[in-house]
Amino acid sequence: MTRIGVFGGMGPSASVDFLDKLVKLTPASRDQDHLPVIVASLPHIHDRSSAILGQGKDPLPQLLAGIEMLNKAEVGVIVIPCNSAHHWFDEMSRSSKAPLLHIAKACVAAIAPGSGARVAVLATRGALASGFYQRELLARGIDFLLPDPQGAQIHIDACIREVKAGRLDISAQHLTQACQEVVRQGATTLIMGCTEITIVRRGADVSGMVLIDSSLELARASVAFALARGWNRPGWDS
Amino acid sequence: MTRIGVFGGMGPSASVDFLDKLVKLTPASRDQDHLPVIVASLPHIHDRSSAILGQGKDPLPQLLAGIEMLNKAEVGVIVIPCNSAHHWFDEMSRSSKAPLLHIAKACVAAIAPGSGARVAVLATRGALASGFYQRELLARGIDFLLPDPQGAQIHIDACIREVKAGRLDISAQHLTQACQEVVRQGATTLIMGCTEITIVRRGADVSGMVLIDSSLELARASVAFALARGWNRPGWDS
Numbered sequence: 001m002t003r004i005g006v007f008g009g010m011g012p013s014a015s016v017d018f019l020d021k022l023v024k025l026t027p028a029s030r031d032q033d034h035l036p037v038i039v040a041s042l043p044h045i046h047d048r049s050s051a052i053l054g055q056g057k058d059p060l061p062q063l064l065a066g067i068e069m070l071n072k073a074e075v076g077v078i079v080i081p082c083n084s085a086h087h088w089f090d091e092m093s094r095s096s097k098a099p100l101l102h103i104a105k106a107c108v109a110a111i112a113p114g115s116g117a118r119v120a121v122l123a124t125r126g127a128l129a130s131g132f133y134q135r136e137l138l139a140r141g142i143d144f145l146l147p148d149p150q151g152a153q154i155h156i157d158a159c160i161r162e163v164k165a166g167r168l169d170i171s172a173q174h175l176t177q178a179c180q181e182v183v184r185q186g187a188t189t190l191i192m193g194c195t196e197i198t199i200v201r202r203g204a205d206v207s208g209m210v211l212i213d214s215s216l217e218l219a220r221a222s223v224a225f226a227l228a229r230g231w232n233r234p235g236w237d238s
Numbered sequence: 239m240t241r242i243g244v245f246g247g248m249g250p251s252a253s254v255d256f257l258d259k260l261v262k263l264t265p266a267s268r269d270q271d272h273l274p275v276i277v278a279s280l281p282h283i284h285d286r287s288s289a290i291l292g293q294g295k296d297p298l299p300q301l302l303a304g305i306e307m308l309n310k311a312e313v314g315v316i317v318i319p320c321n322s323a324h325h326w327f328d329e330m331s332r333s334s335k336a337p338l339l340h341i342a343k344a345c346v347a348a349i350a351p352g353s354g355a356r357v358a359v360l361a362t363r364g365a366l367a368s369g370f371y372q373r374e375l376l377a378r379g380i381d382f383l384l385p386d387p388q389g390a391q392i393h394i395d396a397c398i399r400e401v402k403a404g405r406l407d408i409s410a411q412h413l414t415q416a417c418q419e420v421v422r423q424g425a426t427t428l429i430m431g432c433t434e435i436t437i438v439r440r441g442a443d444v445s446g447m448v449l450i451d452s453s454l455e456l457a458r459a460s461v462a463f464a465l466a467r468g469w470n471r472p473g474w475d476s
Contacts, residue, residue, distance in 0.1 A: 004372045009269065009275070010269060010462065011269040011272070012261045012264075012272045012275075013261055014271065015257075016254060016257045016258045016261055019253075019254050019257065019277075019279075020254045022259075023250045023251055023254055024404070026250075026291075026405075028250075028402075028404070029402070029403045029404075030402050030403065031247065031248060031249040031250065031281045031282075031283075031285070032281060032282050032284075032285075033281075033335065034247065034249070034250045034279075034281035034282075035281070036247065036279065036280050036281060036282060037247070037250075037277070037279040038277065038278055038279070038307075039257075039276065039279065040276055040311075041257075041272075041274065041275040041276070041277065041282075042274050043269045043270060043271075043272035043273070043274060044269075044270050044272075044274060045269070046270075047269070047270075069311060070311065072311070073278075073307060073310070073311060107469070116436035155250075164266075164267070164268050164269055165266075165268065166262070166266070166267075184246055230370075
């Protein structure tokens, strides 16, 4: 039980970005210093956002199958680099022997309460309808706003869709517009609450904005969990 | 059995690079067009090159455990983005229900026989001592040379070691020197026969050289194998 279980494929590029962060965040000078990771990249899982909005098939059976697969591989913790999938976090946690780390908790924990930050959550319409980011921000007394459904959100939707289609340049243009619009709405801190969004961050013009990367925060929480338990020590399977 | 099994972690960065290639090589406009992949990233496996040279612990029991884990996850094919590990290819294949694709076969298949190419194999000393690249090149009648153990190979060793330690700039400098030296030895085509080397290719000065990327060729073979069997079609687990 000394392996990180990553339930990925939602989407595949976001999973690769997350795994890259896991490797870069681990202090290592040779292969054997790194953390064992089992990845179940299952891209055929029904669209999470659409299902939350009642417009698509229920992905829960597929999500539970992925959790079962990772538990069979004897992982000691499970993380899911897909924000929208966290709508089913409680059901997945109940079905899992290994604990799950919540991406929104990891993300909101990176914002100091009382900092006066006004947070905008950039996420799928499904994730926003689910409300897990809002609940976490409220619980920690952090002021927040949601993107205008007829304004910034249209660009967030396009940003995510274009990443999944591999058109990163167009996606970055939409992210730039989305960020500028939520700042106009009064946001001082932007949570990139969709792991696709973080992929095009570098290509977007977000200078001067405070951005919180949900993929990076989940990777930090994962590495901290594993290092605290010594999973980087050689010999576990030698 | 409709999933690609990737036995990774040797090293972790090379595995991330390989997964990125799998995603980019797959024709897709949405998550559900992508290929299901199970990754066992087990970085604690004993150093392959040292073991082949009789200077380290035998990694075979760990390699067979990884193959067993992927078979338990019901993968339909197994690929290993680590060249040196292919010294144990036959033993791993015999123990696996899922077929294994050989990285050297995928790589050498990218060179046209009779092209007059003189190939240099850039790999670990262990992989070269194992001889699987030389056997594959001989079998296909392709002329080749090996890096001077006291010259180019010293830079190849340093290039690989520095990648594993995360020092990409220094690594790229060693790759540049290694490539220039094998070209001086008479090479016209360079096989990057170590998946760490391909990571720093962009940072190296290799202009005018014909390079074959073993990680890319294995990714191409993997995607072709999976697409030919329709593993990208949604519904397999819906």
